[in-house]
Amino acid sequence: MDRLTVSDRTRSGARRIISSILLLGLLLLGIFVYWHYFNTYSEGNRFGLLQKFSRKGNLFKTYEGELILSSVTGNNNVPIASEKFFFSVSEDSVATRLLQLEGHRVSLHYTEKRGALFWRGESKYIVDGVKEE
Secondary structure (H helix, E strand, O other), X not given: OOOOOHXXXXXXXXXXXXXXXXXXXXXXXXXXXXXXXXXXXXXXXXXXXXXXXXXXXXXXXEEEEEEEEEEEEOHHHOEEEEEEEEEEEOOHHHHHHHHHOOOOEEEEEEEEEOOOOOOOOOOOEEEEEEEEO
C-alpha cells in the first residue's frame, strides 16, 4: 500500500496550482491577442484621391497606400484642406485593382483593427474593397 507523505501531497498540490495558473495565463494571452489583432474595431468607407500605392517591406512584403481625403473644397472643386489616410491591403485582387487606379478618385472599404501585424501591413486599417468614383 502506497502512502503519500505530507511533502508528496504538497508537491502535488503545488504542481496543480502552477498548472492552473499557467493555463489561465495562456487563456488570457490568447484572448488578448485575438481582441487586439484580429477582432474588428470598426469598418467603413473613405473617399478621396489615391496618391500612393506600393509594395514594401524587408522580410514580409505588404501593400501600403495613401489616400488624400479632401475635407474642404474651394471654387472649381479644388481641395483647400486635406488629410491623408494611410492603409494596408492584404488581398492580391484588391491590390491589383488599386495599382490600376493610382491617381484616380476612389472609394475604399476598410476594417480597422486595434493593432497591426507585421505580415498584414504597417497600418491598422485594412482595405478589402475598392470602387472607382
